[in-house]
Ligand SMILES: [Zn+2]
């Protein structure tokens with residue numbers, strides 16, 4: 052029985068290249084999840100796209116004297132290249148600049164307006180007299196009223212994570228010209244979030260399986276009580292408001308970007324030539340929606356987007372919001388402006404994708420912040436990927452290839468130790484699938500690694516290279532058992548390490564890919580011709596640590 056699953060993945064602002072924090076936070080987890088479910092035969096739709104309207108884009112464009120569209124084009128192309136090289140397999144990665152997205156947004160806006168969930172009111176906004184304009188939230192900086200962090204932006208505090216109103220900032224100043232902005236009245240549309248407080252509480256109460264930080268953070272905001280929020284802004288860059296007389300204002304980016312999950316599903320369906328196919332995910336009550344976002348995005352996906360969907364009616368709400376915490380860089384928060392980050396295109400110019408997918412998976416910031424350091428990267432690459440997993444696969448395959456005419460040997464009678472490893476492989480196969488389906492990605496890859504360690508111990512004990520001369524059948528049996536464990540690991544590692552797992556699957560004599568064969572534990576056929584194996588991973592020189600650390604912050 053196949054499941055129907057929508058994966059909504061955070062929309063990155065197209066204002067700079069991706070860094071490792073983005074990948075660990077929001078992009079690798081859904082790809083692991085999607086690869087597993089596709090292999091299992093489920094109907095998966097994984098969508099996202101470049102967020103092209105946010106003020107981060109106009110900030111960069113103004114700074115560089117370019118148009119926002121030029122900035123967007125550059126980084127959207129960069130994202131697409133990163134996905135391709137890292138093996139992040141979106142069914143559609145679009146942008147919020149499409150006509151389809153504007154139409155879907157306006158449709159949602161008008162329906163919510165018609166149903167009284169959106170209303171018009173006056174709000175005070177910060178106005179920069181020197182520039183004669185209202186300042187978008189991100190153009191204002193000041194002190195957070197909640198935690199007193201003095202680098203808070205007008206939309207959110209990066210220190211305590213709370214969404215803010217620019218007016219609530221203490222000591223605000225204009226990020227653009229440094230002037231002290233003054234409050235001024237402006238007419239805007241508001242989303243009546245306060246009316247959704249109780250319905251949301253009720254909706255969340257059975258969601259005890261959510262990750263602790265996501266659940267607690269959401270319940271905390273609901274218990275404080277939701278405030279209505281303005282969903283339009285005094286801007287020129289963005290989606291027009293579909294109401295006469297509002298031509299000089301735009302729909303605000305946080306309201307519009309989340310609608311991208313719906314508009315992207317529609318666009319995907321149109322591109323497939325089956326324009327109604329999106330309904331299988333959005334209007335089918337059996338479909339489950341998973342959202343993968345960083346922790347700064349939690350309230351938008353557990354409160355605002357569900358409230359909008361409730362107001363709109365007839366569409367599926369999130370099933371799980373598997374938000375991750377932050378990945379710090381050598382102990383400090385990654386920062387685009389300070390260059391304190393490892394950029395994905397830069398990483399990929401020097402190293403392979405799978406080692407990165409590996410380290411970000413074993414160290415995934417699922418419920419706590421995690422740290423990336425080059426020393427850890429080199430250590431895990433050399434000790435775990437190369438020594439534990441890569442060498443296991445390589446030495447068993449090479450030894451078998453050379454001593455058994457390049458074929459999978461026929462096993463003799465199995466002893467207790469053989470059966471122990473085979474049953475561990477069967478258990479690992481079940482466990483990894485269960486972990487991935489529950490969005491416990493770190494536990495899944497750790498189970499894979501534990502089996503690789505067990506297979507290494509088995510091999511050291513059985514030492515087929517010693518038994519080969521005296522008892523060829525015993526050697527054949529040990530190699531067959533070890534190869535079975537390795538074949539299982541090729542499949543269980545596949546959602547995490549797709550490139551090397553597919554490569555290994557070929558060495559094992561499979562003519563189909565893992566993706567095509569599906570999520571099933573391989574059963575080896577004695578006599579199958581192997582393909583002469585090559586090492587799966589490269590050992591890294593310890594000098595890499597110093598070289599790469601010197602690049603940080605420059
Ligand atoms: Zn704060």
Ligand SMILES: [Zn+2]
Pocket residue numbers: 179181182225226227228229230
């Ligand atoms: Zn100013």
